[in-house]
Amino acid sequence: MANNTTNEVRATAKYVRVAPRKARAVVGLIRNLPVAKALEVLQFNTRAVSEDISKVLRSAVANAVNNNGMRADDLYVKLAYVDEGPTLKRIRPRAKGSASRINKRMSHITIVVAPRKEA
Template identity: 70%
Template sequence: MANNTETGAVEVRAVAKFVRVAPRKARLVVDQIRNKSCDKALEILQFSEVAAAEPVAKCLRSAMANAENNNGLRRDTLYVKAAYVDEGPTLKRFRPRAKGSASRINKRTSHITVVVAPGKEA
């Protein structure tokens, strides 16, 4: 939780770490929900066919629950103030190839962060 002392606004965040989704693919989903009301963002994620939408929605619901239970904020006034995806550690795997060689397969992970704040009723 971060309190912005200048404006008095409360920001509440949730972080999902080591999610087995490539960051590049998760960023496509996160870009769609930034600066939207939380209810609208959940609706967008629910009908998104991208696999990364599920862990992003889970992180958003967690941030909303944190705001509601820990800070006493009303759910219907929350909006997604910030949402970003950082790169986590890459799992390196090998696949056998022709003539006894091997090629590396990178299984990338993500750290998904969602920040919600009251205001901007939409």
């Protein structure tokens, strides 16, 4: 039933209000892990972005199971990366009438899952 030739399934969360640098630190922890282990790592991680990444991972697994007929037990995190989204530029008043820029950064989080090849 899987019509994808490479058997990869992806999910993306766009415009997540977290700096890409912070998200990349967490995404690096789950790369190449089985899905169950990756969800466990995210559950016990103390960073706030872990919740958003966990949502994206669950979405990718749901896409694989519902749209491509794959088994959730066989999946692993093949690719996980964070791209930079648009930046909201804000101003903070400083001394002597000057101002400093505050950059509120956004991320696009993408996770690709694939079935593990048993060899």
